[in-house]
Amino acid sequence: xxxxxxxxxxxxxxxxxxxxxxxxxxxxxxxxxxxxxxxxxxxxxxxxxxxxxxxxxxxxxxxxxxxxxxxxxxxxxxxxxxxxxxxxxxxxxxxxxxxxxxxxxxxxxxxxxxxxxxxxxxxxxxxxxxxxxxxxxxxxxxxxxxxxxxxxxxxxxxxxxxxxxxxxxxxxxxxxxxxxxxxxxxxxxxxxxxxxxxxxxxxxxxxxxxxxxxxxxxxxxxxxxxxxxxxxxxxxxxxxxxxxxxxxxxxxxxxxxxxxxxxxxxxxxxxxxxxxxxxxxxxxxxxxxxxxxxxxxxxxxxxxxxxxxxxxxxxxxxxxxxxxxxxxxxxxxxxxxxxxxxxxxxxxxxxxxxxxxxxxxxxxxxxxxxxxxxxxxxxxxxxxxxxxxxxxxxxxxxxxxxxxxxxxxxxxxxxxxxxxxxxxxxxxxxxxxxxxxxxxxxxxxxxxxxxxxxxxxxxxxxxxxxxxxx
Amino acid sequence: xxxxxxxxxxxxxxxxxxxxxxxxxxxxxxxxxxxxxxxxxxxxxxxxxxxxxxxxxxxxxxxxxxxxxxxxxxxxxxxxxxxxxxxxxxxxxxxxxxxxxxxxxxxxxxxxxxxxxxxxxxxxxxxxxxxxxxxxxxxxxxxxxxxxxxxxxxxxxxxxxxxxxxxxxxxxxxxxxxxxxxxxxxxxxxxxxxxxxxxxxxxxxxxxxxxxxxxxxxxxxxxxxxxxxxxxxxxxxxxxxxxxxxxxxxxxxxxxxxxxxxxxxxxxxxxxxxxxxxxxxxxxxxxxxxxxxxxxxxxxxxxxxxxxxxxxxxxxxxxxxxxxxxxxxxxxxxxxxxxxxxxxxxxxxxxxxxxxxxxxxxxxxxxxxxxxxxxxxxxxxxxxxxxxxxxxxxxxxxxxxxxxxxxxxxxxxxxxxxxxxxxxxxxxxxxxxxxxxxxxxxxxxxxxxxxxxxxxxxxxxxxxxxxxxx
Numbered sequence: 001x002x003x004x005x006x007x008x009x010x011x012x013x014x015x016x017x018x019x020x021x022x023x024x025x026x027x028x029x030x031x032x033x034x035x036x037x038x039x040x041x042x043x044x045x046x047x048x049x050x051x052x053x054x055x056x057x058x059x060x061x062x063x064x065x066x067x068x069x070x071x072x073x074x075x076x077x078x079x080x081x082x083x084x085x086x087x088x089x090x091x092x093x094x095x096x097x098x099x100x101x102x103x104x105x106x107x108x109x110x111x112x113x114x115x116x117x118x119x120x121x122x123x124x125x126x127x128x129x130x131x132x133x134x135x136x137x138x139x140x141x142x143x144x145x146x147x148x149x150x151x152x153x154x155x156x157x158x159x160x161x162x163x164x165x166x167x168x169x170x171x172x173x174x175x176x177x178x179x180x181x182x183x184x185x186x187x188x189x190x191x192x193x194x195x196x197x198x199x200x201x202x203x204x205x206x207x208x209x210x211x212x213x214x215x216x217x218x219x220x221x222x223x224x225x226x227x228x229x230x231x232x233x234x235x236x237x238x239x240x241x242x243x244x245x246x247x248x249x250x251x252x253x254x255x256x257x258x259x260x261x262x263x264x265x266x267x268x269x270x271x272x273x274x275x276x277x278x279x280x281x282x283x284x285x286x287x288x289x290x291x292x293x294x295x296x297x298x299x300x301x302x303x304x305x306x307x308x309x310x311x312x313x314x315x316x317x318x319x320x321x322x323x324x325x326x327x328x329x330x331x332x333x334x335x336x337x338x339x340x341x342x343x344x345x346x347x348x349x350x351x352x353x354x355x356x357x358x359x360x361x362x363x364x365x366x367x368x369x370x371x372x373x374x375x376x377x378x379x380x381x382x383x384x385x386x387x388x389x390x391x392x393x394x395x396x397x398x399x400x401x402x403x404x405x406x407x408x409x410x411x412x413x414x415x416x417x418x419x420x421x422x423x424x425x426x427x428x429x430x431x432x433x434x435x436x437x438x439x440x441x442x443x444x445x446x447x448x449x450x451x452x453x454x455x456x457x458x459x460x461x462x463x464x465x466x467x468x469x470x
Numbered sequence: 471x472x473x474x475x476x477x478x479x480x481x482x483x484x485x486x487x488x489x490x491x492x493x494x495x496x497x498x499x500x501x502x503x504x505x506x507x508x509x510x511x512x513x514x515x516x517x518x519x520x521x522x523x524x525x526x527x528x529x530x531x532x533x534x535x536x537x538x539x540x541x542x543x544x545x546x547x548x549x550x551x552x553x554x555x556x557x558x559x560x561x562x563x564x565x566x567x568x569x570x571x572x573x574x575x576x577x578x579x580x581x582x583x584x585x586x587x588x589x590x591x592x593x594x595x596x597x598x599x600x601x602x603x604x605x606x607x608x609x610x611x612x613x614x615x616x617x618x619x620x621x622x623x624x625x626x627x628x629x630x631x632x633x634x635x636x637x638x639x640x641x642x643x644x645x646x647x648x649x650x651x652x653x654x655x656x657x658x659x660x661x662x663x664x665x666x667x668x669x670x671x672x673x674x675x676x677x678x679x680x681x682x683x684x685x686x687x688x689x690x691x692x693x694x695x696x697x698x699x700x701x702x703x704x705x706x707x708x709x710x711x712x713x714x715x716x717x718x719x720x721x722x723x724x725x726x727x728x729x730x731x732x733x734x735x736x737x738x739x740x741x742x743x744x745x746x747x748x749x750x751x752x753x754x755x756x757x758x759x760x761x762x763x764x765x766x767x768x769x770x771x772x773x774x775x776x777x778x779x780x781x782x783x784x785x786x787x788x789x790x791x792x793x794x795x796x797x798x799x800x801x802x803x804x805x806x807x808x809x810x811x812x813x814x815x816x817x818x819x820x821x822x823x824x825x826x827x828x829x830x831x832x833x834x835x836x837x838x839x840x841x842x843x844x845x846x847x848x849x850x851x852x853x854x855x856x857x858x859x860x861x862x863x864x865x866x867x868x869x870x871x872x873x874x875x876x877x878x879x880x881x882x883x884x885x886x887x888x889x890x891x892x893x894x895x896x897x898x899x900x901x902x903x904x905x906x907x908x909x910x911x912x913x914x915x916x917x918x919x920x921x922x923x924x925x926x927x928x929x930x931x932x933x934x935x936x937x938x939x940x
Contacts, residue, residue, distance in 0.1 A: 023709065023712075024713060024834070028837065028839040031839040056716045066843060177682060180682045181683055188679050188680060188683060191661050191679070191720060209660050209678060210658060212682070213656070215651060239493065244741065245741050245745060247526055248738035249738075267738070267741065271715050271718070272715065275715060275748050279751070279832075282752035283829060286821045286825035287821075293826060293836060293840075293847070300851055301854045301855060304855055305859075307818070307822070308815065308822075308855055309859075309862070311815065312811070312859060315814045318810060319810055322807045323804075329800075329806045330801075333796040334796065336792060336796075337789050337790075337793045340788060340810060340926075341785040341786060341788075344781070344922070345782060345785060352778075353758075355752050355753050355755070355761060356761040359752060364494070364530075365560075365764075367495045367496065367498065369498040369501040369534040370534050370763075380767060381771050381774065385774055389775075389778060396786075452814070456810075
């Protein structure tokens with residue numbers, strides 16, 4: 001370690017200290033030191049630096065390394081690149097690395113992983129490469145992964161691991177303990193065990209803490225909880241995440257269409273999805289697609305330009321409304337100066353409402369039961385804010401330009417556009433949601449088009465009615 | 471149950487079926503049936519409907535009930551209102567209910583809860599009421615809650631529960647099992663146990679599955695994992711959530727400043743925070759504050775109007791740029807028609823970049839190590855998108871208005887403003903982050919001000935240079 005910084009948290013292990021900053025991120029000096037060793041061909045030195053890192057930090061190291069240097073880094077520290085590191089890595093960065101590895105090397109890594117992590121690595125590969133990796137796996141692993149791949153993307157079937165502990169209902173706590181102690185091959189990665197009937201359908205769930213606190217002779221069916229949240233294998237991962245959150249689950253049994261236990265999802269896999277799904281809304285609302293900073297740049301350009309071109313269309317629509325009033329503007333150019341204030345403020349108010357509604361829909365807080373209440377609420381907020389902004393801009397306009405008619409027109413237009421913004425901000429996402437369209441993706445275009453068009457139209461239209469540009 | 475709908479998932483327990491829709495939300499008909507019973511004074515009927523619900527769904531029921539009816543609902547189903555329901559409830563809705571309850575009733579509820587949930591209920595009360603509730607608690611609970619309240623809001627100290635299992639290093643697995651079985655008063659809500667030294671400092675963590683799979687005579691210190699993530703008691707909850715996510719933790723030990731074990735945080739508490747923090751960005755970026763739909767309306771109005779007034783200031787600034795060119799606009803009103811296209815498209819492109827950068831900063835993906843790379847990346851994207859949009863709008867303008875000079879001016883302005891948007895979209899949030907200002911809160915104002923001002927200035931300025939309005 002080249003740094004001699006003071007340790008920031010004396011409870012961290014010594015190895016962590018000089019690599020991570022106070023926010024638990026890799027220090028730029030550390031990343032540079034590793035890369036310098038790689039560039040200098042000093043694989044030994046790079047390995048020595050990276051070795052003490054947690055797998056999650058090794059994954060971060062790859063993300064912080066420029067695209068073109070990742071293969072070199074991987075070659076220098078191959079023996080540290082284990083399954084855990086791959087499981088923690090960003091999808092695009094992982095693809096980069098996988099391209100640089102031979103299929104048999106990938107098969108070695110995949111064989112070490114739980115099904116869910118192995119699937120995450122393999123699902124993004126070319127069909128050709130996939131087949132080659134699957135061939136290199138042993139038959140049990142292959143069958144498990146092939147089955148997982150048969151479920152739709154982003155479904156519970158992809159997310160689940162098949163390694164779990166299931167015991168029959170007639171067992172005692174002692175039977176269960178003996179079974180766990182005697183079978184070396186069982187997974188150690190479980191927090192609850194499932195109790196199943198002879199048809200392998202789950203009948204109850206048992207927290208490990210309950211087993212630990214119960215005498216050996218008690219029947220497992222007297223310890224287990226019968227009410228359990230079962231996840232159908234085809235459930236969408238966002239829905240899975242909402243269930244985990246709502247019912248504070250640590251793990252949940254996954255069942256196939258006939259109700260048989262086929263896998264288990266644990267909360268650590270779901271935490272990642274919750275984070276991702278909640279973050280996705282922000283990116284979708286702004287038209288930034290997935291918004292992954294490791295995405296190939298061409299893909300990013302394509303996603304964003306699509307959204308921009310759609311917005312260009314709506315901007316032209318709004319501009320054509322202004323075009324209707326060219327005569328008035330030519331005679332009274334001040335209208336052109338003030339009109340962006342009305343449209344822009346409507347856009348801001350609409351975006352506020354939209355953000356709130358999109359979040360409330362995504363978290364199941366806004367349902368049919370309270371939609372009317374929400375609309376009324378947003379209307380009242382819009383009326384209050386519109387009135388305040390109208391008075392403010394009206395007084396300002398009067399003071400600066402000494403034109404009471406213009407002041408009244410801009411005040412009224414501001415109120416009207418705020419109401420439009422408030423209503424559109426609720427009605428557009430709620431309607432899209434009812435039509436099963438993701439409100440985060442498409443609401444913003446509709447709402448800002450409405451606030452632009454109505455902002456220009458109300459201001460310039462009222463001004464024309466008042467004879468301001470004549 | 472008055473509904474006779476078909477069960478949607480046959481693996482759900484029967485009671486769940488008619489109350490929940492396919493997305494696991496309470497059905498509006500069910501909510502109405504409960505409220506009708508409440509309005510009719512039929513407490514018995516309301517209780518019968520609500521009784522089969524999961525605590526999380528009872529909490530949802532209160533959220534879906536109009537503000538003014540919540541106290542009546544609470545009175546009708548008082549005996550179903552247990553600690554679990556309160557733990558699941560939205561903060562504002564909980565405050566509503568707490569206002570309706572007597573301090574001794576709240577104390578009864580708080581006494582049943584783990585420290586973290588009890589603190590969540592008590593922390594928002596008036597100091598007066600707090601004191602009354604604390605007095606009604608038994609001394610142990612009171613001391614625990616008072617200590618938790620002494621930590622800063624949104625810190626690990628507020629989030630942790632004090633109920634945990636800690637064992638000395640010299641114990642065997644058998645000693646641990648016996649201890650857990652013989653001590654009825656211990657918590658059952660744990661997934662890992664902590665091994666502590668004589669000074670009560672944690673030296674290792676042991677998953678319950680390891681204990682279950684190990685013979686009784688093995689020393690606990692041979693089973694435990696020595697590397698562990700310790701959470702300092704004053705760590706911010708967002709930071710705690712990032713650690714849980716990064717290291718896929720199920721629970722983590724919380725230590726005080728001297729390194730002693732004082733509590734434990736479990737992942738189910740953190741899941742909620744991850745969701746909330748990720749969702750907060752979207753709301754802050756749009757100036758909607760917390761964006762909680764259960765927030766009192768006056769608070770919402772105040773939060774939003776503050777943001778709108780700040781934006782009004784920047785809109786006036788942008789308008790004053792247009793004001794510089796009133797003469798040109800008066801002579802050539804088409805400039806006023808086209809100018810919002812340039813400013814608006816810059817705003818859209820800036821928002822895209824901003825959303826990506828704010829997310830990347832919040833998830834620790836964008837650090838000092840890759841900031842330069844990110845700036846270059848966004849500059850390239852902005853150049854590509856600006857060029858495409860410029861060509862598109864330029865050709866369109868030429869075709870429609872037959873004015874090649876105007877077409878060239880708008881194309882150039884579009885390119886310039888896209889570059890401004892791309893650079894501002896990265897530089898503003900990164901700079902704010904370095905200054906320890908939350909980039910989600912304040913970036914959007916700066917970025918859209920820049921794109922508005924530069925959009926108007928580049929378009930009208932170039933038009934003036936070209937002599938278009940003379």
